[in-house]
Amino acid sequence: MTVASFDDATTTTSARANRPAGGSSRKRRAPRTGALTLGSGLGLGVGMIWFSLLVLIPLTAVVVKAQAGGWDAYWKTITNPQTWAAIKLTVEQSLIVTLVNVVMGTLIAWVLVRDDFFGKRALEVVIDVPFALPTIVAGLVLLSLYGPRSPIGINVANTEKAVFLALAFVTVPFVVRTVQPVLEQLDLEAEEAALSLGASKFTTFRRIVLPSLAPAIGAGAALSFARAISEYGSLVLLSGNLALRTEVTSVRILTYIENGNTASASAVASTLLLISLAVIVLVDIAQRRIARRD
Amino acid sequence: MSIEVRNVNKKFGDFVALDDVSVNIPTGQLTALLGPSGGGKSTLLRIIAGLEFADTGLVEIEGQDVTHLPPQKRNVGFVFQHYAAFKHMSVARNVAFGIEIRKRPKAEVKARVAELLALVHLTQFADRLPGQLSGGQRQRMALARALAVEPTVLLLDEPFGALDSKVRKELRDWLRRLHDEVSVTTVLVTHDQDEALEVADEIVVINDGRIEQIGTPDQLYDAPANEFVMGFLGPVTRLRGQLVRPHDLEMFAADPGGSAVGTITRVNRVGFEVRVELTAGDEAVLVTMTRTHYHALGLDVGATAWVRPAAGAPTVGNPARNPVADPISEPVPG
Numbered sequence: 001m002t003v004a005s006f007d008d009a010t011t012t013t014s015a016r017a018n019r020p021a022g023g024s025s026r027k028r029r030a031p032r033t034g035a036l037t038l039g040s041g042l043g044l045g046v047g048m049i050w051f052s053l054l055v056l057i058p059l060t061a062v063v064v065k066a067q068a069g070g071w072d073a074y075w076k077t078i079t080n081p082q083t084w085a086a087i088k089l090t091v092e093q094s095l096i097v098t099l100v101n102v103v104m105g106t107l108i109a110w111v112l113v114r115d116d117f118f119g120k121r122a123l124e125v126v127i128d129v130p131f132a133l134p135t136i137v138a139g140l141v142l143l144s145l146y147g148p149r150s151p152i153g154i155n156v157a158n159t160e161k162a163v164f165l166a167l168a169f170v171t172v173p174f175v176v177r178t179v180q181p182v183l184e185q186l187d188l189e190a191e192e193a194a195l196s197l198g199a200s201k202f203t204t205f206r207r208i209v210l211p212s213l214a215p216a217i218g219a220g221a222a223l224s225f226a227r228a229i230s231e232y233g234s235l236v237l238l239s240g241n242l243a244l245r246t247e248v249t250s251v252r253i254l255t256y257i258e259n260g261n262t263a264s265a266s267a268v269a270s271t272l273l274l275i276s277l278a279v280i281v282l283v284d285i286a287q288r289r290i291a292r293r294d
Numbered sequence: 295m296s297i298e299v300r301n302v303n304k305k306f307g308d309f310v311a312l313d314d315v316s317v318n319i320p321t322g323q324l325t326a327l328l329g330p331s332g333g334g335k336s337t338l339l340r341i342i343a344g345l346e347f348a349d350t351g352l353v354e355i356e357g358q359d360v361t362h363l364p365p366q367k368r369n370v371g372f373v374f375q376h377y378a379a380f381k382h383m384s385v386a387r388n389v390a391f392g393i394e395i396r397k398r399p400k401a402e403v404k405a406r407v408a409e410l411l412a413l414v415h416l417t418q419f420a421d422r423l424p425g426q427l428s429g430g431q432r433q434r435m436a437l438a439r440a441l442a443v444e445p446t447v448l449l450l451d452e453p454f455g456a457l458d459s460k461v462r463k464e465l466r467d468w469l470r471r472l473h474d475e476v477s478v479t480t481v482l483v484t485h486d487q488d489e490a491l492e493v494a495d496e497i498v499v500i501n502d503g504r505i506e507q508i509g510t511p512d513q514l515y516d517a518p519a520n521e522f523v524m525g526f527l528g529p530v531t532r533l534r535g536q537l538v539r540p541h542d543l544e545m546f547a548a549d550p551g552g553s554a555v556g557t558i559t560r561v562n563r564v565g566f567e568v569r570v571e572l573t574a575g576d577e578a579v580l581v582t583m584t585r586t587h588y589h590a591l592g593l594d595v596g597a598t599a600w601v602r603p604a605a606g607a608p609t610v611g612n613p614a615r616n617p618v619a620d621p622i623s624e625p626v627p628g
Contacts, residue, residue, distance in 0.1 A: 189378035192345050193436075195365045196372040197392035197443055207391075211382045291382060 059273065065266035077264040078271055085244045086252040087268070089163065091275055093248075094228035097167040101224045102217055105175025112176070113183040127177070130170050135233030142166055143237045158240035163248060166235035167228040174227065175220030182216040211291050218287025222280045229276055296321035296479045297342060297447060302351030304337055304503075311337040312348070313503040319447075319496075321356075324473050324480045326494035328487060328526070334503040335483045339449050342481065344368045356446055371440030371478075375452040377432040379424035385435050386411065386420040392443035410438040413472070430461040437469075441476065448480045454489070466493055487527050491515065499523050516608055524610045531580040533601060535611055540582040542607035545570065546600040547591050553600035554579070561588075561595055572599055 036044065066074055077083060111117075112124060130138065142165060144150075147157045156162045186209065194204040232250040239246040249272055256265035297319035304312040311334045319325045327335040340346040342353060344365035353361045360368050380388050390407045398406075411417045414434040416427075424432055433453055440448060453469075454462040470493050473480055484490050490497050491511045499506040499514065499522075507519040518524035521537050531540045534554055546553065556574030563569075568588040570581045579601055593599055603609055 187376075187378060187381075189374045189376060190380055192365070193372060193374065193378040193439070194380070194391065196343055196345065196368075196370055197439065198366050198369075198395045199391070200366060203395065208380055 062266050062273070063270045065262060066270040068263045068266070073263060074267045077267040082243050082247070083252055083264075083268060086247045086249045087271060087275075089160065089246070090229055090249040090272075093160065093163045093167055094225050095279075097164060097171055097228050098221050098225040100168060101171055101175045102221050105172070105220055105224075106179050106213065106217060108172075108176045109179035109183055113180060127173050131173050135170060135231070136237075138169055138234040139166065139237040142169060142234065147238060157238055158242060158246055160246060162238040162240070163235050163246060166238055167231055170231060170234050171224040171227050174224040175217060178216045178220035178223070179213055182213055186212055214287045214290035218283050222283045225279050225283070226276055229272060296356055297481070298352075298354040299338070299342065300352040300354075302338070302341060302348040302353065304334075304341065304346065304349050310503050312341070315351075315500075315503070315505055317498055317505060317508060319479065319481060319498075321479050322477050323495040324470070324482065324493060325496045325498060326490035327481060327483045327498050327500055328490040329485065329500035329506075330526070331485055333501045335485075335500045336451055338500065339451050339481060339483045342447070343370050343372050343449050345372070369443065369446045371443060371445035371448045373433070373436050373440050373448070373450045373453045375455045377424070377429075377436050377456075379432055379436065381424055384421050384423060385416060385427070388424065388435055389438045389442050391439060396443070406442060410442055413441070413476075414438040428461075429457045430465055433457065433465065437472075441478070445478060448478045450480065450482045452483055452485070455484075462489075469493060491527070499526065501526075518608060518610055521610050524608070529580070529582075532577055533574070533579050533603065534577070536603075537610040538603050538607060540569070540580040542604050542609075543579070543581045543601050544604050545581050545583065545591060545593075546602075547593055547597075549600050550602070553602040555598060555600050558593060558595050558597050558599055570599075572601065574601065 078087070108127070112120065112127075133141075142162075143157070145152070146154050146162070146165060148155055156165060190208055191204050194208045195201070199207070230250060231248070232254075235248060236251060239248070241247045241251050249268060253265045253268050256262070256268065297317075299315060299317045299319075302312050302315045304310075313334075315334070315338060317338075327338060329335045337346060341348050342355075344360065344363060344367075348361065351361070352359065355368060355370070365372075380391065383391070386407050389410050390403050393403045393406055407420075408417070411420055414437060416431060416434055416438065419427060419431065419435075424435065427435065433456075437450075437453070450469075454465050457465065466489055469482075482490075482493065491514075494511060496508065496510055497514050498508050501522055507514060507523045509517075514523060515527055518527065521530075524530055524537050524539075529540055530537050531543070532538070533543065549555070554574040554577075556572040556577075556579060558570055558572045559578075560571040561568065562571075563585065566585060567582050568585055570583070570588070570593075572579050572581070581601060591599075
């Protein structure tokens with residue numbers, strides 16, 4: 001039945017292309033080779049213009065600007081010890097934070113969906129606070145709690161830990177919020193079936209639950225990494241921005257701009273862009289692997 | 295006794311799902327747990343599987359006390375109403391899951407999966423994903439998956455409940471033949487009395503968390519223990535306070551003695567069957583008969599007719615002279 005309808009769809013693609021959408025229940029997607037209808041053509045056009053104005057053109061401008069001084073200047077900027085240290089610190093801490101979020105975010109989502117406890121509703125709301133809080137306010141909160149005048153005696157100001165802490169704080173909701181709805185939709189009976197077939201709880205989680213959650217965890221991880229690598233407001237206060245030690249890339253870029261060196265700023269920015277892209281692609285590959293492991 | 299359940303109680307909050315339930319399920323047979331939705335039959339099945347735990351009471355499988363054992367250690371096969379397929383795995387991997395967990399050699403897994411897929415007629419679908427199968431095919435896959443671990447008992451929770459009636463009937467016949475072939479102790483939960491009467495060796499009727507009756511389909515049908523059982527197994531009507539099946543009533547044009555007299559109020563023909571409604575005293579009685587029989591009587595709406603249960607027809611309840619209670623004598627609530 002499925003095979004038959006596939007054949008049907010491919011052979012009659014050209015015939016269907018000009019028909020208005022919504023006729024047969026079989027063709028839910030627009031045929032690939034056909035001409036666009038007026039409506040979808042207009043939609044695609046408006047969407048592309050908006051996306052270009054907002055994203056594509058500025059991105060291209062950054063990359064072009066970065067190349068203004070040629071490869072030598074670009075390379076010199078990146079290999080500048082202070083800049084390189086900033087990039088290294090930012091990427092390292094972002095990766096660590098993302099890994100922590102993958103584990104903790106999934107755990108928090110699990111607890112929120114599967115368990116009943118006092119204060120669940122409150123936690124549900126509080127999870128989003130790092131989203132809602134202006135980042136500089138988040139920085140203030142962290143400084144007053146984990147800074148030199150910490151009421152609980154923990155002082156991480158001016159250390160790498162401050163960077164980690166600030167990044168972790170602002171990225172908490174990403175994995176939680178992407179995994180939670182998927183977990184809510186999960187078929188509990190599939191897990192029960194695995195248990196009755198003799199699988200341990202861990203095996204059931206690894207082989208039945210995790211493959212279903214992987215796309216959501218991947219999406220959350222990508223968002224979390226992208227946010228972490230570009231974070232500025234929440235960590236400037238606590239980290240102290242010490243050159244070679246706690247200075248992150250976004251602070252470095254700002255310094256370049258303040259000194260009127262936009263070419264170097266663009267060079268660092270485009271490097272960040274490249275790393276982000278690479279990590280997002282890697283996360284996507286990993287997520288597909290896990291989802292299709294069986 | 296293969297499965298023994300003794301004095302099991304189970305509550306969900308204030309709701310009593312099972313109230314002191316005891317039942318023996320014999321080895322090698324197909325037993326149906328029959329009852330209305332929310333009556334507790336699924337809960338009982340899940341307690342046998344270890345997916346729920348009894349508040350009090352005992353569950354034994356093949357003489358072993360499993361009351362507190364987790365599902366993994368009970369060696370039961372469980373089939374769910376909505377298939378519970380592992381959506382990201384192929385049909386073959388679904389079936390292989392339980393055997394792979396047991397770390398059997400690869401060749402053995404492969405051979406066993408091939409054998410099971412042949413048993414459920416899904417060999418050519420081995421590499422499909424469950425989402426590409428029809429409901430009936432998915433349920434057969436789930437059955438093969440449950441049988442793969444060579445379970446001591448096979449538990450089926452409304453296995454055909456999500457299928458359309460034609461597929462239901464096919465799968466029902468197929469299940470009966472499969473059971474004769476594999477002969478693993480099987481417990482089937484269903485709310486469909488035809489399904490239970492047709493497939494099961496023994497039926498346990500459960501209602502409101504209690505067992506109403508246990509017996510073979512014949513015993514249940516011929517000697518229902520109470521009004522609930524009789525009413526649940528098929529259409530019933532009431533004559534002189536007794537519950538009786540409409541096709542077990544005989545109708546006469548003249549008084550044969552020992553009959554109730556009434557006036558025919560409605561005649562309705564459905565296929566080969568004629569349904570005659572008559573008012574006898576304060577009771578509305580339903581009588582069904584074949585068309586030929588009805589015409590032989592020569593009666594029509596408005597005529598007077600005499601009705602009595604056929605000799606040996608099962609009835610439930612005490613015959614009453616004045617079957618309808620005087621409304622004034624009923625206890626006033628509150």
